[in-house]
Amino acid sequence: MRLLIIILYSAFSLTVNGQNDIVGKYHNYSGENIELKADSTFKYEWHFDMMASWNSGTWTTYKDTIYLTMVYVYDTLKYLNKSGQQLDSFILSVDDKPSQTNLAETALVYSGSQDGHPCPDKLFFSKARLFGLRDGKLYKRKVKSFWTSKKFDPWFVKLVD
Numbered sequence: 001m002r003l004l005i006i007i008l009y010s011a012f013s014l015t016v017n018g019q020n021d022i023v024g025k026y027h028n029y030s031g032e033n034i035e036l037k038a039d040s041t042f043k044y045e046w047h048f049d050m051m052a053s054w055n056s057g058t059w060t061t062y063k064d065t066i067y068l069t070m071v072y073v074y075d076t077l078k079y080l081n082k083s084g085q086q087l088d089s090f091i092l093s094v095d096d097k098p099s100q101t102n103l104a105e106t107a108l109v110y111s112g113s114q115d116g117h118p119c120p121d122k123l124f125f126s127k128a129r130l131f132g133l134r135d136g137k138l139y140k141r142k143v144k145s146f147w148t149s150k151k152f153d154p155w156f157v158k159l160v161d
Helices: 002-022
Strands: 024-027 032-036 041-048 051-062 065-070 074-080 086-092 100-102 112-114 122-126 129-134 156-158
Touching: none
Parallel strands: 051 112, 074 100
Antiparallel strands: 024 032, 024 156, 032 041, 041 051, 051 065, 065 122, 074 086, 122 129, 129 156
16 A cells, blocks of 8 residues: 555656646747746747747646647727727737727837747647647757758757746
8 A cells, every 4th residue: 555655646746847847938049939837827939030929828738748728918999980989899919918009009010919920839848848740740850040051950948047
């Protein structure tokens, strides 16, 4: 009986430590950053030149695969229709705080947007790296740089805190 309890306790502690290994901040050479938080939420950002995009949501794991589910943030847009009646509509928020906005504010040009460059929906975790999956296979082929012929690793590496 003691042996069974020790085995169950060990298996549970390994599972908990496995999730703690995944939690953290990662980046890759394509301008993507992802933070997997201990509360099973994530924040994804992409930057290239003067463009940016972000997503947030929740994540779960099954074996070594991480599944990302986006949770969109909406702003309430208030406007008047042709007959002067005030209407409300929902639009994707430019930041991670839901707020109320109007047509004049939405006319501003933003270089960043929510879901402009969507995050991957699943990643494979191995050795403190996150690999993209394409057609069920790990994406490990090096990516050629935009400006030079140098090639970069396509996976995310974990940042050391």
